[in-house]
Every structure is written in C-alpha cells, then in structure tokens.
Amino acid sequence: MAKSAWGPGSRSGQAARMTYAAPTYEFLEARARKRVPKFAFDFVQGGTGADYGLDVNRRGLDAVEIVPRYxxxxxxxxxxxIFGRRYAAPIGIAPTGMDALIWPGASMALARAARxxxxxxxxxxxxxxxxxEVxxxxxxxxxxxxxxxxxxxxKVTFDLxxxxKxxxxxxxxxxLDAPVRAKRPRDLHNRLVVPFRPTPRTVYEVATxxxxxxALLRHGSPKFANIERYVEGRPSLDQVAGFVQKELVGSFSWEEIARMRRAWDGALIVKGVLHPDDAEAAVQAGVDGILVSNHGGRQSEAAPSPADMLPLIRDRIDGRAHLLFDSGVRSGLDAVRALALGAEAVFCGRAFLYALAALGDSGGEHFAELIREExxxxxxxxxxxxVTDIPNxxxxxxxxxxVSGV
Ligand SMILES: Cc1cc2nc3c(=O)[nH]c(=O)nc-3n(C[C@H](O)[C@H](O)[C@H](O)COP(=O)(O)O)c2cc1C
Structure with missing residues (x-):
C-alpha cells in the first residue's frame, strides 16, 4: 500500500478515535443526525422539492468509473x-449560509480546519x-x-x-444560482422561517x-455576522434576517459580474453554472473561474448533476477559465472523478457541516484529513x-x- 494511505495505527489519540467513530462521510452523516436537533439536520441535508437533486448528484458521480493502473x-x-497558491489538496470547503444552525460556531471551526x-x-x-474574523x-x-x-x-455588495480586499x-x-428563494419543504414543515418562533417540537429537539x-452555550446563537453592520442600531437576529430577506438577491447579471471584475483584481469565480452558454458568458464577463454546481440540489429540482454538465463545459471553455466543481462530493474518490472530468478542484458543503455536528469543534479538521487521505x-x-496527472x-x-472517456 502506498505510504500515504491511512491506517488507524498511524494516528494517535483523538484522531484515531475520530477515525474509528466516523471513517467516511456516511458515518459522519449518520452520527450528525443523532446529535443535533432535527430542524437543524433537515436544514442541511434537505434539497429543494422532494430532494430528487440529492440522488441526481450521487448518480452523476457514481457514473464515472476509473480503470485502476498498477x-x-x-x-x-x-x-x-489553485489561483497561484499551493494547497494540500484540490479540495475545499463550500460556502454555507446559516452554518451555525447545525453546529454553533461553525464558521470559525471551518476556518481552523482550512488552516x-x-x-x-x-x-x-x-x-x-x-x-x-475568518x-x-x-x-x-x-x-x-x-x-x-x-x-x-x-453599495453593500461592493463594500463586502x-x-x-x-x-x-x-x-x-x-x-448565480439562487435568483429566487427555492422552496425547501422540510424547513417549512419544521417552521424554520423568519421570524423563528420555537414550537413544543423544536424545544423538545433542542432539549434532547x-x-x-x-456548543450553543460556548459559541452563542447563530447570526449573520457579515451583514449586521448594514442594519441600523443594534439589530436582533430577526431584524438582520428580515434585512437579508428583503435586500439580498442570490444572483448577478453579466453586467454586474463585469463591474465586479473591474473592482476586484484577485481571482473572480462564478458559482452555480450548469449551461455551457452561461459558462461562455462568464468568460466574456472576465471571470477567472467557474464553479460548476447545482447548489447541492437545493435550488432547481430539475437541474442535472454537475458531473453530467462538466465535460460539456470543459469542451466549450477549452482552458479559458479554471473549472471548479461541487454538489455531491463525499469522498476523495469523488474528487478524482470530478478532476478526471475536467475540474481543477472540488468543494464540499454538507460533508464539513456533518463532520462538525458529528464530532464537535474539531470535526472539520478530521474530515479535511480523511478526504485528503482518501x-x-x-x-x-x-x-x-x-494532481496534474488526473485528467489523463x-x-x-x-x-x-x-459517453466520454474510453
Ligand atoms: C446548509 C447549506 C447552506 C448553503 N448556503 C449557501 C450559500 O449561502 N451560498 C452559496 O453559494 N451556496 C450555499 N450552499 C451550497 C454549497 O455552497 C454547495 O454548493 C453545496 O453544498 C454542494 O453540495 P454538497 O453539500 O453535496 O457538497 C449551501 C449548502 C448547504 C448544505
């Protein structure tokens, strides 16, 4: 076995215990489900509509078979x-809003895992x-x-x-892919709406x-920390959530992307692209990178798996922008699959949140190491x-x- 492979014996103390407790994504998910209130777990696991997108994403990645070589x-x-900086692996942490719902203090825990x-x-x-802070x-x-x-x-966008900078x-x-608020039936059923008012059921879920x-006592209640300063006075969570609900639009026009390009000289990436024509428009607007994604199945129930669209986008873009991938990545093997199809890096959303919920504040570090080893x-x-051999x-x-590949 190559030296980079893990064995529980190669790890000490807490790291070994975490490996035994949760050797894969699936174990993390199952353990997370038992440790957090159901409304918080549902918020993370759920997709839009009947969750069909979650299966689509899994099937899209499973359809990539890799022939072993020895x-x-x-x-x-x-x-x-990636964009001029060397990372330990082409695997990153995807953005997740309200991350503290499933694990209070999540953003800083993820920052530490990234570091x-x-x-x-x-x-x-x-x-x-x-x-x-991050x-x-x-x-x-x-x-x-x-x-x-x-x-x-x-004004607020450009201040951010x-x-x-x-x-x-x-x-x-x-x-780009949240131009309208998608219907998330589980959140409605759990009454996870603004203003949030506890019900006997949510109180019971918290109490158990x-x-x-x-974690809530250690880190405090969830908040929209980046946004608080744009709401007058000392706003409550409900007031900031109300501001977000009223003012935020989860998409940009190509003109707005071009304007952003003029204001920002670091790497500029658009997230949520599935159509090759949109990828082309993004390149014309001056982006450096395109994150091929269906928002983890949380936006459009009819959206195809990004794994299905990636080869078409790769062929159309032909090296004019860096291609990144997310939605459904659960393992190091999934990362190899996406890189074989043309991505340069993959991002995981739910995986890191489940890791925190399953294992506590240092769960993100565990998953970072686990997926890199895989x-x-x-x-x-x-x-x-x-990594540069993977496209071959x-x-x-x-x-x-x-069908592509062999
Ligand atoms: C709880 C949660 C919140 C999310 N919030 C955001 C967000 O605020 N902005 C965004 O661009 N994507 C958001 N996403 C989508 C993720 O960035 C990413 O595209 C998706 O999670 C990838 O799929 P995966 O969870 O299967 O890895 C969110 C995803 C989850 C699960």
Missing amino acids: GDLRRADTSAE SGNLPYITGTLANSTLE ASVAAGNTWLQLYGFPRDGH IARA AAGVTAIVAT SPAWVG FAVAMAQSGAWN VTYRHRSPFG
Whole structure:
C-alpha cells in the first residue's frame, strides 16, 4: 500500500478515535443526525422539492468509473496549485449560509480546519462569523462567497468586496444560482422561517441534543455576522434576517459580474453554472473561474448533476477559465472523478457541516484529513502520482448527455 494511505495505527489519540467513530462521510452523516436537533439536520441535508437533486448528484458521480493502473509504487502527491497558491489538496470547503444552525460556531471551526489542513475555505456572505474574523485565522485560505444587495447601486455588495480586499481574501465567488428563494419543504414543515418562533417540537429537539446545546452555550446563537453592520442600531437576529430577506438577491447579471471584475483584481469565480452558454458568458464577463454546481440540489429540482454538465463545459471553455466543481462530493474518490472530468478542484458543503455536528469543534479538521487521505489512495489506484496527472486517468463516464472517456 502506498505510504500515504491511512491506517488507524498511524494516528494517535483523538484522531484515531475520530477515525474509528466516523471513517467516511456516511458515518459522519449518520452520527450528525443523532446529535443535533432535527430542524437543524433537515436544514442541511434537505434539497429543494422532494430532494430528487440529492440522488441526481450521487448518480452523476457514481457514473464515472476509473480503470485502476498498477506497476508504479511512487507515493501520490496530493498538493495542487489553485489561483497561484499551493494547497494540500484540490479540495475545499463550500460556502454555507446559516452554518451555525447545525453546529454553533461553525464558521470559525471551518476556518481552523482550512488552516490546519491547508485547504481553501469559501466563507459565505451569510456565514456565522465575519469575513475578517475568518481571514484572521485562515489567512491565504479564505475566499469569499458573495450574494448581491442591489439597492443603491450595490453599495453593500461592493463594500463586502472592499472588506475582502482589506482582509487579504484571495478570491471572490459570486453565486448565480439562487435568483429566487427555492422552496425547501422540510424547513417549512419544521417552521424554520423568519421570524423563528420555537414550537413544543423544536424545544423538545433542542432539549434532547445536549452536545449541540453545549456548543450553543460556548459559541452563542447563530447570526449573520457579515451583514449586521448594514442594519441600523443594534439589530436582533430577526431584524438582520428580515434585512437579508428583503435586500439580498442570490444572483448577478453579466453586467454586474463585469463591474465586479473591474473592482476586484484577485481571482473572480462564478458559482452555480450548469449551461455551457452561461459558462461562455462568464468568460466574456472576465471571470477567472467557474464553479460548476447545482447548489447541492437545493435550488432547481430539475437541474442535472454537475458531473453530467462538466465535460460539456470543459469542451466549450477549452482552458479559458479554471473549472471548479461541487454538489455531491463525499469522498476523495469523488474528487478524482470530478478532476478526471475536467475540474481543477472540488468543494464540499454538507460533508464539513456533518463532520462538525458529528464530532464537535474539531470535526472539520478530521474530515479535511480523511478526504485528503482518501484522495491520495484514489490517486494511487488510478495511476495518478500528481494532481496534474488526473485528467489523463482512464475513465468511462456514462452520462445522459453522452459517453466520454474510453
Ligand atoms: C446548509 C447549506 C447552506 C448553503 N448556503 C449557501 C450559500 O449561502 N451560498 C452559496 O453559494 N451556496 C450555499 N450552499 C451550497 C454549497 O455552497 C454547495 O454548493 C453545496 O453544498 C454542494 O453540495 P454538497 O453539500 O453535496 O457538497 C449551501 C449548502 C448547504 C448544505
């Protein structure tokens, strides 16, 4: 076995215990479900509509088969250069708004995981900590996801960009795929709406989740930390949530992306692209990167898996922008699959949140290490010794849009 492979024996103390408790994403998800209030778990796990998108994403990745190669016993190097910076692996943390609902204090815990694992972390506009707080912990690893606040010529949006520049954030990720609020039936059923008013059921769920209550006491209630300063006075959570609901638009026009390009000289990425024509328009607007994503199945129930669309986008863009991937990534093998199809890096949303909910404040560090090790093993099984070899692995991809690979 290549030296980069893990064995519980290679780990000590807490790390070994975490490996036994949750050796994969699936174990983390199951353990998270037991430890947090159901309304919080549902908020993270749920998709839009009948959750069909979650299956679509899984099927899209499972349809990529990689033919193993042997005869070379070098150790795989998982490190990758992304927008001019070298990370431990081409695997990062996707932005998740209201992240503290499933694990209070989530944003700072993820910042620490990004720093110790040397992975990129796209902190969200709606994260629980400010981008300045995140960047102060994970300097160089912090990217900022942006939603738009169109009022007054995007005053708030461009203030967020200026703050990102001042804080040393290296990339802006403008989300395109939430132009309207998607219906999330589980949240409605759990009455997770603004203003949030506890019901006997939510009180019971909280009372029976002692680990989560402990985290709440340590870290405080969830908040929209980046946004508070734009709401007058000393606003309550309900008031900030009301502001967000009224002012935020989860998409941008191509003109707005072009304007952002003029204001920001770091890496500019658009997130949520599935159509090759939109990828083309993004390149014309001047982006450096395109994050091919269906928002983890949370926006459009009819959206295809990004794994199905990625080869079409790769062929259309033909190297004119860096392609990134998310939605459904659960393992290091999934990362190899997406890189074989043309992505340069993948991002995980739910996985890191489940890791915190399952294992506590240091769960993010555990998942960062777990997925990097899985990635090294999947590389070694595929005949890829460097990340740049992965596009040349032999794979077969049977997608509804055609067959590619061998
Ligand atoms: C709880 C939750 C909140 C999210 N919030 C945001 C957000 O505020 N902005 C955004 O661009 N994407 C958001 N996403 C989408 C993620 O960035 C990412 O696209 C998705 O989680 C990837 O799929 P995965 O969860 O299967 O890894 C959110 C996802 C989840 C699960």
